[in-house]
Amino acid sequence: MLRLGPLAAAGRLLPAGPRLGPPRPSGGRVRLSRSRPPGPVGDRGLLARQVRAAAGSAGGGQSPALKTPKGTRDHPPAHVALRDRLLAAVVTCFKRHGAAAIDTPVLELRETLTGKYGEDTKLIYELQDQGGELLALRYDLTVPFARYLAMNKITNMKRYHVAKVYRRDNPATTRGRYREFYQCDFDIAGQFDPMIPDAECLKIVHEILSDLQLGDFIIKVNDRRILNGVFAVCGIPESKFITTCSTVDKLDKMPWEEVRSEMVGEKGLSPEAADHIGEYVQLHGGLDLIEQLLQDPKLSQNKLAKEGLGDMKLLFEYLTLFGITGKISFDLSLARGLDYYTGVIFEAVLLQPENDHVEEPVSVGSVAGGGRYDGLVGMFDPKGRKVPCVGVSIGIERIFSILEQRVKAEMLYKKDPKLLKQLQYCEDTGIPFAAIIGEQELTDGVVKLRDVATREEVDIPREKLVDEIRRRLEP
Amino acid sequence: MLRLGPLAAAGRLLPAGPRLGPPRPSGGRVRLSRSRPPGPVGDRGLLARQVRAAAGSAGGGQSPALKTPKGTRDHPPAHVALRDRLLAAVVTCFKRHGAAAIDTPVLELRVPFARYLAMNKITNMKRYHVAKVYRRDNPATTRGRYREFYQCDFDIAGQFDPMIPDAECLKIVHEILSDLQLGDFIIKVNDRRILNGVFAVCGIPESKFITTCSTVDKLDKMPWEEVRSEMVGEKGLSPEAADHIGEYVQLHGGLDLIEQLLQDPKLSQNKLAKEGLGDMKLLFEYLTLFGITGKISFDLSLARGLDYYTGVIFEAVLLQPENDHVEEPVSVGSVAGGGRYDGLVGMFDPKGRKVPCVGVSIGIERIFSILEQRVKASGEKVRTTETQVLVATPQKHLLAARLKLISELWDAGIKAEMLYKKDPKLLKQLQYCEDTGIPFAAIIGEQELTDGVVKLRDVATREEVDIPREKLVDEIRRRLEP
Numbered sequence: 036m037l038r039l040g041p042l043a044a045a046g047r048l049l050p051a052g053p054r055l056g057p058p059r060p061s062g063g064r065v066r067l068s069r070s071r072p073p074g075p076v077g078d079r080g081l082l083a084r085q086v087r088a089a090a091g092s093a094g095g096g097q098s099p100a101l102k103t104p105k106g107t108r109d110h111p112p113a114h115v116a117l118r119d120r121l122l123a124a125v126v127t128c129f130k131r132h133g134a135a136a137i138d139t140p141v142l143e144l145r146e147t148l149t150g151k152y153g154e155d156t157k158l159i160y161e162l163q164d165q166g167g168e169l170l171a172l173r174y175d176l177t178v179p180f181a182r183y184l185a186m187n188k189i190t191n192m193k194r195y196h197v198a199k200v201y202r203r204d205n206p207a208t209t210r211g212r213y214r215e216f217y218q219c220d221f222d223i224a225g226q227f228d229p230m231i232p233d234a235e236c237l238k239i240v241h242e243i244l245s246d247l248q249l250g251d252f253i254i255k256v257n258d259r260r261i262l263n264g265v266f267a268v269c270g271i272p273e274s275k276f277i278t279t280c281s282t283v284d285k286l287d288k289m290p291w292e293e294v295r296s297e298m299v300g301e302k303g304l305s306p307e308a309a310d311h312i313g314e315y316v317q318l319h320g321g322l323d324l325i326e327q328l329l330q331d332p333k334l335s336q337n338k339l340a341k342e343g344l345g346d347m348k349l350l351f352e353y354l355t356l357f358g359i360t361g362k363i364s365f366d367l368s369l370a371r372g373l374d375y376y377t378g379v380i381f382e383a384v385l386l387q388p389e390n391d392h393v394e395e396p397v398s399v400g401s402v403a404g405g406g407r408y409d410g411l412v413g414m415f416d417p418k419g420r421k422v423p424c425v426g427v428s429i430g431i432e433r434i435f436s437i438l439e440q441r442v443k444a445e446m447l448y449k450k451d452p453k454l455l456k457q458l459q460y461c462e463d464t465g466i467p468f469a470a471i472i473g474e475q476e477l478t479d480g481v482v483k484l485r486d487v488a489t490r491e492e493v494d495i496p497r498e499k500l501v502d503e504i505r506r507r508l509e510p
Numbered sequence: 511m512l513r514l515g516p517l518a519a520a521g522r523l524l525p526a527g528p529r530l531g532p533p534r535p536s537g538g539r540v541r542l543s544r545s546r547p548p549g550p551v552g553d554r555g556l557l558a559r560q561v562r563a564a565a566g567s568a569g570g571g572q573s574p575a576l577k578t579p580k581g582t583r584d585h586p587p588a589h590v591a592l593r594d595r596l597l598a599a600v601v602t603c604f605k606r607h608g609a610a611a612i613d614t615p616v617l618e619l620r621v622p623f624a625r626y627l628a629m630n631k632i633t634n635m636k637r638y639h640v641a642k643v644y645r646r647d648n649p650a651t652t653r654g655r656y657r658e659f660y661q662c663d664f665d666i667a668g669q670f671d672p673m674i675p676d677a678e679c680l681k682i683v684h685e686i687l688s689d690l691q692l693g694d695f696i697i698k699v700n701d702r703r704i705l706n707g708v709f710a711v712c713g714i715p716e717s718k719f720i721t722t723c724s725t726v727d728k729l730d731k732m733p734w735e736e737v738r739s740e741m742v743g744e745k746g747l748s749p750e751a752a753d754h755i756g757e758y759v760q761l762h763g764g765l766d767l768i769e770q771l772l773q774d775p776k777l778s779q780n781k782l783a784k785e786g787l788g789d790m791k792l793l794f795e796y797l798t799l800f801g802i803t804g805k806i807s808f809d810l811s812l813a814r815g816l817d818y819y820t821g822v823i824f825e826a827v828l829l830q831p832e833n834d835h836v837e838e839p840v841s842v843g844s845v846a847g848g849g850r851y852d853g854l855v856g857m858f859d860p861k862g863r864k865v866p867c868v869g870v871s872i873g874i875e876r877i878f879s880i881l882e883q884r885v886k887a888s889g890e891k892v893r894t895t896e897t898q899v900l901v902a903t904p905q906k907h908l909l910a911a912r913l914k915l916i917s918e919l920w921d922a923g924i925k926a927e928m929l930y931k932k933d934p935k936l937l938k939q940l941q942y943c944e945d946t947g948i949p950f951a952a953i954i955g956e957q958e959l960t961d962g963v964v965k966l967r968d969v970a971t972r973e974e975v976d977i978p979r980e981k982l983v984d985e986i987r988r989r990l991e992p
Contacts, residue, residue, distance in 0.1 A: 115610070116611070132927070133895050133927035137584065137587055138585035138593075138642075140579060140583065140584070142579045142582055144577065167655055170656075185576055194587070225930070228930055242920065353913055356914050357913060
């Protein structure tokens with residue numbers, strides 16, 4: 036189990052000292068003191084020229100701009116420590132389920148990535164054409180995995196991959212930033228008896244979210260075949276399945292009326308068809324709902340829907356044996372953007388922040404998601420040989436920012452709390468130190484540093500506080 | 511310490527050693543058994559033909575070229591398992607010395623640490639950075655080819671009492687190389703100021719310092735005669751100057767050599783050399799207190815290609831392969847290096863504010879290929895998973911029992927797997943254990959279910975014993991304890 040108290044504490048106590056915040060661009064010019072005689076290392080001008088050349092200054096730039104590449108930032112130690120602990124917890128779970136790690140390059144051939152992400156394709160960050168191979172930064176870890184399987188002719192594998200992926204910040208312009216963030220993926224490739232690996236993926240999401248103690252969560256489950264079956268019995272032409280899917284997907288953020296409007300107004304569905312869809316996609320429940328739909332006169336005529344419902348029933352039986360159905364919801368509005376899913380799809384969302392005293396609840400979106408994608412490897416294999424796959428991706432960055440926000444929120448909430456309450460809070464949550472400043476301390480220019488465990492207090496000069504805390508926090 | 515792309519073509523840390531080569535396809539199943547004859551997918555030629563066919567069918571072809579960008583490669587599980595072990599050992603050492611990790615973007619063009627310090631106006635910091643980075647192979651020819659490699663750096667920035675942080679860097683190299691048990695090694699140490707002092711007293715014009723440095727640097731690979739020839743023939747030094755240099759740069763030793771040079775009539779007149787020698791003496795005193803001078807050599811031929819070093823420079827090399835039974839000895843080159851670079855941050859700071867730095871870079875790629883070779887040579891099976899128990903059922907219609915039991919094990923934190931089959935054969939399940947190195951099988955059949963027990967099988971010894979269901983987790987934990 037991951038203890039988050041002390042981790043959060045790292046965020047609280049790291050300081051005021053030298054700013055570790057986002058990089059401040061300090062202007063264009065770096066003065067190269069050519070007037071100084073060449074120092075012990077010889078021609079510093081040579082180094083400066085090399086530095087400039089290396090910074091790849093475009094146009095008339097004479098000096099390296101003091102910036103990180105657009106859209107990224109350096110991560111100072113406190114962030115990195117917390118993030119690393121989260122990643123370790125996720126990897127522990129993946130290993131517990133017997134996955135082996137692989138690694139793939141950050142760069143892929145553009146053609147590897149095209150045609151796999153549907154509407155999201157515009158978010159792929161392509162590198163400038165340099166006359167060599169056309170390259171792009173990987174958008175996720177799933178497509179590289181499929182490529183890896185096809186390249187190595189692997190027909191079954193259970194792997195995890197924790198690494199950074201890249202998305203274009205602003206799809207409107209071809210230049211511009213990319214965002215980089217960590218993704219934690221677990222996938223099972225291979226032809227197996229149905230729904231067993233799918234159930235394990237859900238068990239993994241459940242374990243991770245429980246271990247991280249993020250508060251109450253729910254895992255929505257659906258199936259592409261059920262969705263497509265619903266669309267079919269509602270009279271939607273197949274050519275509109277994908278576009279209808281993406282509208283249905285918005286039901287988690289928009290009320291049905293708006294979703295319906297979009298279907299009729301933008302996607303060109305008839306009002307009757309939209310209403311008909313609405314009878315299904317607003318449903319959610321458990322095994323009982325599945326049974327009910329299996330009896331549905333229209334759906335039961337549709338081959339795909341029957342298949343999907345049959346598998347969903349099997350899935351729920353396995354999830355019952357795993358003891359996790361309390362947090363699972365069969366939700367017909369779940370559609371998920373990526374069009375390489377072929378079967379079960381799922382998404383985990385947090386239900387409410389853990390801190391009840393935060394006034395506006397943290398709006399978090401999904402923290403994990405995935406599904407079955409049986410056709411992807413076949414797109415890479417020269418002979419089109421298929422390798423069925425199912426997998427899950429943990430949204431570690433989202434989880435990280437939730438934890439960060441909670442730390443901040445806890446600090447800001449209380450205006451004039453009693454000292455005792457503050458110290459009690461430390462003890463409750465495992466915060467190892469309290470930095471106390473009262474009127475006397477302010478006058479004296481010190482901070483009273485209290486070791487919560489031993490209750491010893493010592494006055495530290497204000498300017499030395501950071502170093503002292505760091506010293507004490509050192510492993 | 512950052513290795514700059516083209517500057518780092520000093521090549522000490524970039525693998526001149528055995529290359530890792532393209533990924534070895536592992537076939538239909540991920541198996542570790544080496545006794546299996548190479549199957550069709552072990553045939554690299556077949557894969558190459560497939561790739562060519564796929565690429566060649568570009569005309570009417572539907573599938574994309576099945577490859578990674580030039581200069582990059584995938585890393586299969588065995589590779590990653592070994593690499594992660596190696597990186598963990600390195601990071602443990604860095605953390606032991608109190609460094610904090612910072613993380614900088616992947617498409618880093620240059621000197622991230624120096625830039626980071628300048629941008630954030632940090633005046634002292636101890637940090638490590640372990641990450642995969644991509645560099646343009648050769649920016650001059652804009653072919654857009656990137657090379658990927660691991661960077662494993664430890665740096666101390668700040669104005670401190672002389673040579674203490676420098677000594678710590680050397681201690682770190684010593685610890686890591688010792689912990690990794692790579693065999694015998696030596697860490698050569700020198701100082702830019704001493705080198706430049708030597709050049710000065712030998713009458714080399716300052717404008718030729720850098721070029722002379724890079725020639726001297728070749729002494730680890732070429733005999734003195736060839737180095738001398740290059741100095742005279744290519745670099746335009748007079749034969750006398752070259753000979754004079756030769757009197758110094760072939761020297762190596764310890765404190766005694768430092769003392770000797772401090773007495774040298776010519777060198778002792780040179781301010782820079784005196785400074786450098788004084789600090790070298792101090793360094794050796796600290797290294798003596800650290801107890802590591804046995805593996806340190808003050809070596810005047812060490813020049814290192816990078817010209818941003820301003821003081822002490824060092825490089826660690828392995829002396830001989832650990833596997834004596836490997837016929838051709840592994841040619842390894844350096845496995846770590848670094849030095850002091852006091853001027854770099856100032857180049858990024860708009861006001862030219864200096865932050866003195868010293869750091870070390872661990873040649874993780876080179877060390878990795880050595881370890882890989884060793885593993886191959888020893889026939890050791892590297893496990894790619896950490897699974898402790900396989901949950902198995904010997905009869906049909908027991909999937910539900912398996913799912914329930916494995917769930918209990920997972921909830922108790924036990925690393926467990928099961929086959930994704932409704933009715934797998936027991937033999938297959940046990941074979942899976944042997945193939946992947948899983949030490950235990952928890953078997954529940956109809957009899958065990960009736961009796962409320964689980965048959966716990968030790969895969970290696972084949973011994974089986976019935977454990978009451980409620981005691982199973984404890985029993986597994988007990989057996990797994992080191």
